[in-house]
Amino acid sequence: MLAQLGAHAAELFAQRIARLDLTPAQAGLLRLLDREPGRSQRQLAEILGMPPSRFVPFADGLEARGLLERRKNPSDRRLYALFLTEEGAELLSRLRGEAAAHEKQFCAALAPSEHQQLTALLRRLAQQQGLRPGIHPGYRSMRTSSTPTAGRPAPDEPRV
Amino acid sequence: MLAQLGAHAAELFAQRIARLDLTPAQAGLLRLLDREPGRSQRQLAEILGMPPSRFVPFADGLEARGLLERRKNPSDRRLYALFLTEEGAELLSRLRGEAAAHEKQFCAALAPSEHQQLTALLRRLAQQQGLRPGIHPGYRSMRTSSTPTAGRPAPDEPRV
């Protein structure tokens, strides 16, 4: 049930941030760049659990939109250091607003005290499982572009 | 966090049932056949949210292993009715044992009363979200064969 709910919450969140033209993976990278600015692409790719060859076009898309910036490291010119641009930081702030709204809506059935209870229980589980506070679900196989792959079959398919 | 934990739980569960040579999607179909025996392939595919063309080889694999059975409907010979075989029912029972063990291990950090609390809260959320008690995370894009796609990079990649 936890897995089912988690997948459902992730799906709703993906729909919500699609209005910002972002995928969950892109949102994760923005957050990561905010927490750990100046990392190399290699490091970021490893943190996200994706091969470097996939990270390159992934970052390309966000760079082309002016959300992140590649700066050459002068002491080791093989390395790029990645940073959020001002525009990227702005989008991240809007993203956080959406995340808060998402959580509020998703937990609307719970009283505030229950919401706190749930959060505390989940946090304990996450700690025991050794999960980092950052978000690392399954970035190894997550959509890195928001292109709907041409005619998609409507977001709300009959599922019974 | 819920999404992250859910994905993690699903991953651990997938590793666990890989010992039974089952993927989460296959496990879901076995459970579904147990709850709703005799449905047509079309119906099952729709319930799982996958296109019929994908369902066919998906069911083929389980049929070849003798876990499910296709029976022709005599009144409408276009239709198949799918049932668990005895062997399939046996495997499902072992699967349920694994699921229980998985939940126990995953929630080991919680006292029994907390475990109950968590379950109750999640159930409330699931009801409000209109999720069916059956398991429907994201079968539309889930591994339907347990072939590891040749050399996989080790199940526990560095993820930081």
Added chain:
DNA sequence: TATTGTTATACTCTATAACTATA
């Protein structure tokens, strides 16, 4: 020689759409 970023290739997987049999 080792490492970073990048590109190319080969491969897997998927959905769309055709096809056959039955209604």
Added chain:
DNA sequence: TATAGTTATAGAGTATAACAATA
């Protein structure tokens, strides 16, 4: 003509491995 099951094909997406530049 419409529907169930099946198969074929074309396209997207991925990882592996090669590559150039720098250390």
